Amino acid sequence: MVDCDPSPDPRLLLKVAETQDELEACFQILHDAYVAAGFMQPHPSGLRATIYHALPTTTTLCAKWEGRVVGTLSMIRDGVFGFPMQQAFDLSAVRALPGQIAEISALAVHPEFRQTGGAVLFPLMKFMHEYCVRYFDTRHLVIAVNPNRFPMYEALLMFKRLASQEVDAYDFANGAPAVGATLDLRTAKEQMRRAYGTQPGRRNLYDYFVVRDLPNIQWPKRRYRTTNDAVMSPALLDHFFNQRTQAFQGLDERQKALLWSIYEQAEYRQVLPMLAGGEVPTMQGLRRHARHSVLCPASLHVADAGVEPQLAAHVVELSLNGCQLRVAHPLPSGTEADATVNLGEQDTSRLRLSVVRHVSFDGECHVLGCRFRAVDDAWRRCVAALERGLSAADVHAS
Incomplete structure (x- = not known):
């Protein structure tokens, strides 16, 4: 075979x-x-x-x-x-x-x-x-x-x-x-x-x-190191799921509300299915989709005594006020660090963060939840690009 x-x-x-x-x-x-x-x-x-x-x-x-x-x-x-x-x-x-x-x-x-x-x-x-x-x-x-x-x-x-x-x-x-x-x-x-x-x-x-590398592969172009290639624009969603297949019509009320929880922009909401009675779904109690999924190399400079002063890390999820980091060595809650994050080939961010939670997977991998003390313009621009739309074209053109 x-x-x-x-x-x-x-x-x-x-x-x-x-x-x-x-x-x-x-x-x-x-x-x-x-x-x-x-x-x-x-x-x-x-x-x-x-x-x-x-x-x-x-x-x-x-x-x-x-x-x-x-x-x-x-x-x-x-x-x-x-x-x-x-x-x-x-x-x-x-x-x-x-x-x-x-x-x-x-x-x-x-x-x-x-x-x-x-x-x-x-x-x-x-x-x-x-x-x-x-x-x-x-x-x-x-x-x-x-x-x-x-x-x-x-x-x-x-x-x-x-x-x-x-x-x-x-x-x-x-x-x-x-x-x-x-x-x-x-x-x-x-x-x-x-x-x-x-x-x-x-x-x-x-x-x-x-x-081996195959020359036949055309890799997607991205400004930022996002992990999703979300190509469904409002027009494509409407075409495939309202007009061609009517798949949106077969969703139950919770599924409709979940779609609303991830497509928040007004352009998307014009094509999303409404709940019974025509009301706008409320987001209370719904599990939110992590829209800003990324894989950005980072380095942490930790000033606390007893902690490795320089740590390699990856930002795996980001927002304006915080991020998730994947690291090989754990950091206790309350640890503060200066971080340098490579958001893309032309975009580097420097920020100050504090660890607020830590999850370990069999001691092999550690995920840190962090809150920012200070962010720079590069980080704000990246978040703004991701907030403007979920389609790949919106992010790539930023």
Whole structure:
């Protein structure tokens, strides 16, 4: 089964699906593949665009051959709706581990390219793997796949079954059976090296997935080191979820309110579904989506005696008044530090912060909640850019 071309055909382009035409083609390929496999009933729109595709925490990738979309795959980070597979599988053991989680879903390749020895599938999987590590700030992948297809994920890509048993009827796939599995991207590197590191050329999955760069990949351009490529503008939300599929009409009251909790701008609220009676949803009691998810290298200068004076860190979530830091060594609450944060290639911020809470994951990873004593203009500009809109174009153009 292993046949990974280290130099794919230059006619193949891998990118984030961001335009209406690209997304429409992805959802159409996905619809046709799912209908053919019995994973969904035909939809009048000819599209499979789920409510998860409407979230800024979901990124859809596409493979294009000479400009035509021929493959797609979606990566779903933990958002206001959780993960699709959590309806049927217990993910508590994965959630307890350090690192972010993403569900890999909505994989489909056009019929004309399914018998090409993985010429589209493997590059698409490579793009997903590298995107999760480099951009999506993801350590753990989870999947729900048909039992007949699970051996490929297990044997080739090192996925391991979840502790839960096989599900006989998975609602998200039209009642088809499903197996749940997970992959730790950090430990998978060594597993792949041992399994494939000595294999020749096109059979060396370690070289393909971990070492090699594919020139076919078009990486998204970002001013700031955000982890989401949120492409759903108000116009795209309206097109796919009000006009083409009417998916917003099928949401319950809580789901509607959750959408309002993440799309706060007036332009978005014009296309969001209203609650029964037409009232504007209230946000009280709702779990807020962390809109400003980033992965920014930082250094901390700590003046307290007994604490390492200079610490490397990463800002993983930011706001105007505070941030979350990921560090290798814990800092007690009340610790004050001067921080230098690399917000982007051209943007560096210097600020003063105080640690207000600390969460540890088995002593391996520490997350610090921090409140600012002082911020600079670079930080304010970054937050303002993220506040202005959730679509990638809004942030990139700032």
